[in-house]
Amino acid sequence: MADTQRARGNAPEVQELGVWGRLWRPFWAIPAAFSLAAAALGVLLPVFEDDLRAVAFFVFPGDDEAARGMLTTIASAMISVTGLVFSVTMVVLQLASSQFTPRVLGSFLQSRVVQVTFGLFVAAFVYCLTVLRSVVSDDGRADAFVPRVAVTFGFFIALACVASFLAFIHHITSTIQVSRVVSRIGDATMALVDKVYPGVAGDEALSVGPSWSPSVDTPRVDICVDDRHGYVDEIDFPGLVACARDAGGVLVLHPRLGTFVTHGQRLATLWDPADDAFADHDDEADARAHLTARVNSEIRLATERSMRQDLSFGFRQLVDIGERALSAGVNDPTTATQVIDEVHHLLREIVQRNPPSPYIVDEEGIVRLVVVPPSGESLLRLSLEELVHYGNEGVQVPRRLRTMLDDLAEVALPRYASVIAEFREQVDAGA
8 A cells, every 4th residue: 555655646645544444433433342341341340359459549448238329320320411411412413403514413423522421421331230240248148249449440430421521511512613613624624635635835737747548449348336326435546556457457437536426327447458357257247247346345435425535525514604604594794704714724725736646556657547636626616606606795705705816816826817817706796
């Protein structure tokens, strides 16, 4: 993978998540891990009670009834507060969906503060129930046992839950502020801009490098989407380069990141495959099926877009927030101007850079993959078309749009001048 990245030249450097990264992506991953760890501790600590008590500075001094009472109290309190945390989270998600846009909900659920809070409360409940089964009453029985170290550890887990609950409340109250939402989306988008547009700002022609184009009579093999549908969410670039290299040809990917594709739609085209590319298979149909399955496995489809690799999705979220603020039902021009300021920050970096090369080479310097990155012109249109259209009737928004466009015109490369001038004329015409 490292060799492929070095050979890319000025191709986009986007993030590819491995198996470990995908494992921790779902919302339930951290709570499930905390619960399993709590269950394991609840079983192991009573087993090693005698050894641990020798090194413990403080242990629970009560008898079996006190231990049961404490564990029961912690378990019941934790499951009750878990319901409260869940309810608060649902209310916040509903408010965010109605006030901003449903497309920002993913960032709330991906917050580690929310996930860790859920994980600690569920883990405390599981831990207390597990330790309860180890308590044996001291009513004359020879096997009477009170896991004092385990009960003490449960008390510390309860304290950690209180601290996490306070952090959760602070996080939720600050998260729903529109300035924080806009800034968080802008920061995530800027981080992706630096990966997708890593070239040096200026007039240097970053497109200089390897190139490729097929001729009229070049043989090709079309590859379609298998029995899936959704948005192109993640592309394994080294994996696709390996597919093309093994076939001896050049793989051209048709949909861009964030594009919706469905079953049977053309996904990619393998140009100029080697004569012996399919020699390992019995017939051509089997070879095509194997190639289709391999290419499809390197492209992840999702039911909703994300910002793991899709740069345009960050601009889409900001525009949605600004457009909703400009609607007649909301009429919040101040929020719209905050969005314009964040878009200005992003576009100022974009217009000073040339787009990356679509050609990705293997470790030998041979072009193997063609993926068209988002162009600066398309990002300008995505960011400005709707804001200019809906914001021309106000006072604050046109003024802020003129300021932004004037600044972009001063620093932009010549290739972006016509698009910026077009939107400047639209703002003036609307005023």
